[in-house]
Amino acid sequence: MRLLTGTASWTDPTLLACGRFYPPEARSAESRLRFYASRYRLAEVDSSYYALPSADNAYLWDQRTPDDFVFNIKAFRLFTGHQTPLAALPRDIQRELDDWPEPIIYHGQMPEDLRDELWRRYQLALEPLRMPGKLGAVHFQFPPWVRRDARGRAHVADCARRMQEHLISVEFRHRSWFDSAAAIADTLAFERDLGVVHTVVDAPQGFENTVPAIWECTHPDLTLLRLHGRNTDAWNVSGTASSGRFQYEYTERELAELAERFSRLATQSTQAHAVFNTNFEDQGMRNAAAFASALLPF
Known part of the structure; x- marks a missing residue:
């Protein structure tokens, strides 16, 4: 069993601006x-949510980290159902x-052939991390409108089917x-x-768009804890940078x-991974x- 701790992104603008870590x-x-890799053995790639990752970047991430380093990759926002x-x-x-006709598009609106091509490219881009064993989990963070109903379950199941490897x-x-x-x-x-791996979520409570921390493991390969902080006052404040919500x-x-x-x-x-x-x-x-x-006493 390996207990790995890291952060979601290692190049956030406020991190670089503060000048205290690097x-x-x-x-x-x-x-x-x-x-970063000299301090931690795990990182979550956040940029892959905003745009498709590239195999070239994945290769560089592999080359710049130790052999036992692990990357979790956030799924592209189109795939999770975000605009x-x-x-x-x-x-x-x-x-x-x-x-x-619009500047945005959703997964279900994408022509099927283009949608399939995006999924294919996404998986190819991960190969430089998967081959040396540095790819941990591909993380699907679904938006609040993906609910526990027939439509929501079908979308989650489709993502799992497409990523079954x-x-x-x-x-x-x-x-x-x-x-x-x-x-x-x-x-x-x-x-x-x-x-799929269940994510234990630590986040502010009492909102439609938050879930409680359910301490369960659903996959023998990985236990995952993601910690968003407990900044209740800023959780749903609009017009602010994400770093403010997670302060x-x-x-x-x-x-x-x-x-x-x-x-x-x-132990299960x-x-x-704790991110x-x-x-x-x-x-x-x-x-x-x-x-x-x-974690050391444990």
Whole structure:
């Protein structure tokens, strides 16, 4: 069993601007990733949500990290059901959509042949990480409008089918998936049937677009904990950068409790990942380092 701790992104603008994590000489993409990988053995790639990753970048990530380093990759936003700007698509796909009447498009609106081609390219781009064993989970964070109904379940199942050669994790953003004991049992059974990794989510509570932390493991290969902080006041504030929503520094007591539950759940899988999405300035790095220290007694 390997317990790995890291952050969601290692190049967030507020992180670079604060100047506290990277040494002054780490000015290039290569030097920053090498420095990050000297501190942690896990990173979540956030940029792959905004645009398709490239095989060239994946190869460079492999070359710039130790042999035992692991990357979790966020799924492209079109695949998870988020609205996607046409400008985020590859140029040749954009040209095929020249007559599309809006600047955005959704997965279900995409012509089938173009949709299949995007999925194919996405998986090819991951090969430079998969081949040396550095690809952890491909993480599907579904939007709040993907609910526990027939339509939502069909979309999640379609993603799992398309990615059946990979380890995928799923994270929901609508409370219907876990809003009762029956819903919890149904959702966990659904995840196990699909062969996907359940994500334990630590996030603000009391909103339609948040779910409780359900401490369960659904896949023998991976236990996954993603921590978004507990900044309730900023969670649904519009017009702010994402780093503001996730601005939160966990207390020693909070981390000790989380570490105890995480280490206990991790015994059910061969590997366990804790990803801190508290990406304001260097909070993610500080939270991840403190959490790793809290894990040591376990």
